[in-house]
Amino acid sequence: MIIDLENTLELAVTWAKEVGEVQRSYFRGGHLDIETKSTVHDVVTKVDKLSESMLIERIGKYFPEYSVLGEESGEHDAHSDYLWVVDPLDGTNNYSQGLPVYSVSIGLQYRGETLLGVVYAPYLDELYTAIRGKGAFLNGVQIHVSDKTELDRSVLATGFPYDKGIHPVNNIDNLSRILPHLRGIRRMGSAAYDLCGVAAGFLDGYWELGLKLWDVCAGVLIVQEAGGHVEPFRDDRGIAIIAANPLLLQKIRDYIQ
Numbered sequence: 001m002i003i004d005l006e007n008t009l010e011l012a013v014t015w016a017k018e019v020g021e022v023q024r025s026y027f028r029g030g031h032l033d034i035e036t037k038s039t040v041h042d043v044v045t046k047v048d049k050l051s052e053s054m055l056i057e058r059i060g061k062y063f064p065e066y067s068v069l070g071e072e073s074g075e076h077d078a079h080s081d082y083l084w085v086v087d088p089l090d091g092t093n094n095y096s097q098g099l100p101v102y103s104v105s106i107g108l109q110y111r112g113e114t115l116l117g118v119v120y121a122p123y124l125d126e127l128y129t130a131i132r133g134k135g136a137f138l139n140g141v142q143i144h145v146s147d148k149t150e151l152d153r154s155v156l157a158t159g160f161p162y163d164k165g166i167h168p169v170n171n172i173d174n175l176s177r178i179l180p181h182l183r184g185i186r187r188m189g190s191a192a193y194d195l196c197g198v199a200a201g202f203l204d205g206y207w208e209l210g211l212k213l214w215d216v217c218a219g220v221l222i223v224q225e226a227g228g229h230v231e232p233f234r235d236d237r238g239i240a241i242i243a244a245n246p247l248l249l250q251k252i253r254d255y256i257q
Helices: 005-026 046-062 092-097 172-181 191-200 213-225 246-253
Strands: 067-070 074-076 082-090 103-110 113-121 126-131 136-138 155-158 184-186 205-211 229-232 239-244
Touching: 005 046, 005 103, 005 113, 005 126, 046 067, 046 082, 067 213, 082 092, 082 191, 082 213, 103 191, 103 213, 113 191, 113 213, 126 191, 126 213, 136 191, 136 213, 155 172, 155 191, 191 205, 191 213, 191 239, 205 246, 213 229, 213 239, 229 246, 239 246
Parallel strands: 067 082, 155 184, 155 205
Antiparallel strands: 067 074, 082 103, 103 113, 113 126, 126 136, 205 239, 229 239
16 A cells, blocks of 8 residues: 555644643543553553543544554554554653653554654654654754764763663763763753654754653654654664764763673
8 A cells, every 4th residue: 555655744744732732621631540551650640541542532533543652542554555553742840840840752663664654743743744754843944963073062962761760771871971071961851852852953963772662653753854863772662863963972982881
């Protein structure tokens, strides 16, 4: 089956904005019904669940034959070569604390290759989009990764896995090694938004471990379409990636294990 990726992207943008409007309506309003998942640090709210149900309902309406993978409900397997990968609210800890860095992430894969990606930061009203081979955009304006090549002039972002208190590989060693060599470090709290920050050049690079496909599916494509590279590194319990322009990535790689 051949699909029109431009029209499909427009649909995904519409869904992301609809979900984002719901998220704004609850933001800082209390009554989020916060629950824990894998650890006390891994939380979910009723807004996560509502957002994902909205996305699954819309995907089912327009693409009933496609499979869907969502953070909260797992995989809805339609035995299709096409897979929608959604993180309905990436940055739940931020959202539940009233911090405005959170995002809706939607990606579409065909046999494991990501065809399009949408990341929408509702509070900031920043819409990041990409179609494979056609560039990356922020609110309709094409974006490119930073051209910095020296670590001491670079600001990177990272994050920490939810089991950081009990797992020996928790990213603290990586941070300790690289921090003295950087201009600065940021911990934004949304992997999808971190990747988009790299794509737009607001961040010079990013690394994290313990990630899942829904965290990175859309954002990785957006970085790549903005001229960046994304490389994996060792992680025994999830996805671990470094993202930056090609020259800076190799220098980051020297410190990340």
